[in-house]
Amino acid sequence: MNVFIIGIGLIGGSFAKDIKRLHPESKIYGIDTDKDHLQQALDLKLIDFMSAYEELEKADMVLVSIPVDASVTELPKILELVNDDCVVFDGGSTKNLICKALEDHHKRRNFLACHPIAGTEFSGPSAAIEHLYEGKTNIICEVEKTAFKLQERALELFREMGMRIRYMNPEAHDKHIAYVSHLSHISSFMLGKTVIEKEKNERDIFDMAGSGFESTVRLAKSSPAMWTPIFEQNKENVIETLEEYIANLEAFKELLLRQDYEGIYKEMNDTNKIKEILDGIPLTKK
Amino acid sequence: MNVFIIGIGLIGGSFAKDIKRLHPESKIYGIDTDKDHLQQALDLKLIDFMSAYEELEKADMVLVSIPVDASVTELPKILELVNDDCVVFDGGSTKNLICKALEDHHKRRNFLACHPIAGTEFSGPSAAIEHLYEGKTNIICEVEKTAFKLQERALELFREMGMRIRYMNPEAHDKHIAYVSHLSHISSFMLGKTVIEKEKNERDIFDMAGSGFESTVRLAKSSPAMWTPIFEQNKENVIETLEEYIANLEAFKELLLRQDYEGIYKEMNDTNKIKEILDGIPLTKK
CATH class of the missing domain: 1.10.3660.10 (6-phosphogluconate dehydrogenase C-terminal like domain)
Incomplete structure (x- = not known):
């Protein structure tokens, strides 16, 4: 499984650690506008490769864990670049604007809107910790808009990571x-x-x-x-x-x-x- | 050493645990208006004996860890009952009114005004824990008003418990x-x-x-x-x-x-x- 993590800080890095533990065979690609963070993520072995948008077509799963304003502008581009069998999910603390920004996207079915309610007050790749998500709630919005097979792939990972799933509409x-x-x-x-x-x-x-x-x-x-x-x-x-x-x-x-x-x-x-x-x-x- | 603890909850009970650990030979007497708490403190071995004001004359050390309004009314009575060689200290989160209430007391020199800055959000005897005070600050007010020998007895205990001492006036x-x-x-x-x-x-x-x-x-x-x-x-x-x-x-x-x-x-x-x-x-x- 090729997993791309866009934004490799506390949230993305902690996902990377759990994915590597649960799926040692998976390859983790990191993308980050902060080149120091990207190097740090490689040094910390959070990611296997530094990557860029050009490689997104080979992704099976993409986690977008960047500030929520950047998500609104980047998610449409990311969806454009992934293949039809790739699931893209985010981890943003707001869901309404992101869901609205993607509602008419022709690849909306490749996207799953998520908010894993977990974190610490620290940030950056060095703040990433294993088991951060264990026992935590992951709120998923508009699940019906995501292709069934792709929902399943993401939900299976969340289950393996020990998250509890709750479904909610973005406004609520x-x-x-x-x-x-x-x-x-x-x-x-x-x-x-x-x-x-x-x-x-x-x-x-x-x-x-x-x-x-x-x-x-x-x-x-x-x-x-x-x-x-x-x-x-x-x-x-x-x-x-x-x-x-x-x-x-x-x-x-x-x-x-x-x-x-x-x-x-x-x-x-x-x-x-x-x-x-x-x-x-x-x-x-x- | 006969130690009396008046108010045997989180603060008093945690003191009791440390005193017993550091001075196994000491006898700990508990006084509390809540009879259930007193029984619980005995059952939990926080105290060796249930006691009452009548026995205060045999105390070498008295800790008053009751709500601060009760301290204002009780401390003058307690000071009246202890012997001249007994040190009485409190643990209240306010110091001004307590110091004022005792400023003209004929046994003011037996009292040390303290605020050990430690605690948890829990209360009662069952909330008492060992080492609660380790590394914590104990603020002492008007130290000059306490008899030197009695200051020393209390400060030696605070040192053994691992507290840092800071001196401050009650208003500050x-x-x-x-x-x-x-x-x-x-x-x-x-x-x-x-x-x-x-x-x-x-x-x-x-x-x-x-x-x-x-x-x-x-x-x-x-x-x-x-x-x-x-x-x-x-x-x-x-x-x-x-x-x-x-x-x-x-x-x-x-x-x-x-x-x-x-x-x-x-x-x-x-x-x-x-x-x-x-x-x-x-x-x-x-």
């Missing part, structure tokens, strides 16, 4: 993911910003911050190059979640100003039920 | 900790609330939430009974941090509304330097 995906992923990133970035601005003396943060702070601002280490186009593509939903989040913070501040400590207790107590919800979320091994 | 402690701990808890609780409100179908959260969400809302599992009085005692500082946080979120929303994606990239890129700061924070082993 983008709406829900704004709450459970995109908003978390903004809250984390802005928390980091608030603390950095105030604590000019970084020594104080270092000394006083515990693991609670570490956990809450972990996502503020995420890649701006990856996240800017996600926020752009999911702007409407993200603004809505942000407004609700700000309103909840304002309400909490009001309770403090009114010294309504029963109210504050109740807010926290009601939210404690997040425990049961979180107990079902598989943690990233690292 | 409460101001800084609002940023690096109290605000994180509010941001996490309100994030949890925002998502729970929207996602009535919990199955959707469960399926779509990745480890990023889990990390960001972890603190929303924290105990309301412990956190309500912390927010009450540190109200002014907490409101200030909350206002700055909300202003930063509003500014981010404005950038989205104006479609200023360069601005959004810059916000995230500037905040990425939190990486270097966080690299210095010891993580809780669990």
